[in-house]
Amino acid sequence: MATGQGGATEMNTAMQRALAAAEARCLRAGAQLTELRRQVLALVLEAEQPLGAYALLDRLKAQRPGAAPPTVYRALDFLLEQGLIHKVERLNAFVGCVEAEHDHGHHQHPPQFLICRTCGATVELSDHAVAHALADAARRVGFQVANATVEVEGLCARCTEAAPAG
Amino acid sequence: MATGQGGATEMNTAMQRALAAAEARCLRAGAQLTELRRQVLALVLEAEQPLGAYALLDRLKAQRPGAAPPTVYRALDFLLEQGLIHKVERLNAFVGCVEAEHDHGHHQHPPQFLICRTCGATVELSDHAVAHALADAARRVGFQVANATVEVEGLCARCTEAAPAG
DNA sequence: ACTGCTGCCGTTACTATATAACCTCAGACA
């Protein structure tokens, strides 16, 4: 078990890179990526699907038996503020932010999510045509956009191929 | 108290028209708009803001003392299926569908919502440029869209004007 | 060293949102 390739306990290189990037980002922002916050971030990042707060809590308890709901929610709030994770509203669940690694700061646009009904995988897009169209539509009715949730549910490419009929 | 103008118990003309349209639509769909469902729909329509399930439940109890969570949720599920209402995911709340009155069936595109942080008012858009951009972005990665949530939070025109600074 | 402050987190209790499971009843119909 010395060379697991991306599982829960073994930390692969991609994960290490992501955590290092998060660390750097917090440093620049004057925020503390504490042990707890790092653990929760790692749990979010290592999951292949968005995880709910209580699913995270269960996993966290392996490392931190006393953990309770506020433990997780406080860490999640911090990670959201730092832009290290996103919340998927339709699922009440959390995913790592793919942009977080790109050192150059926050999203230019609010992200969009594609959620597969079949496999549950969730992909983050950052399509500026979508963001632009949305900003335009809002501006046309005099609405000032502070932030946006765009979540699409459907079938991902893999599951479409695997599906019975065309 | 005989000529209230749109309040909770008095039913104004717009509401009557909306309910009649809902009735017609259910008829065509072979679905039953029962008394309960009609009551819940009326509660959603008469509210000026999106209402949560439990807020609806409280109001419903005035007419139906025995009402419990499943009472409301079942009615809401039905109304969602018929396209008579929408759920605003960010608020865990429900609003009437503005298209429902236009007899010609369902939305062509998934709706978009503009949610004002200050006054809570929520406006439904049906901007096809947004829908189109989103469909394009999804298609580009081989994703089949089944349905989409687009919710923008910010300041509505009225609250922008009323706000302290520009 | 003492004081007071701040930020992080533990802990308990609670609120809010949503669903499961089981039951009854009315209406359709063989």
Place this chain on the structure above:
DNA sequence: TGTCTGAGGTTATATAGTAACGGCAGCAGT
């Protein structure tokens, strides 16, 4: 008559999220 179906009543429970208080480490000012 039996039985099937859909609507909804009823009880209990699951899931999601928050309030409020307390302890403690780290640090600034005196």
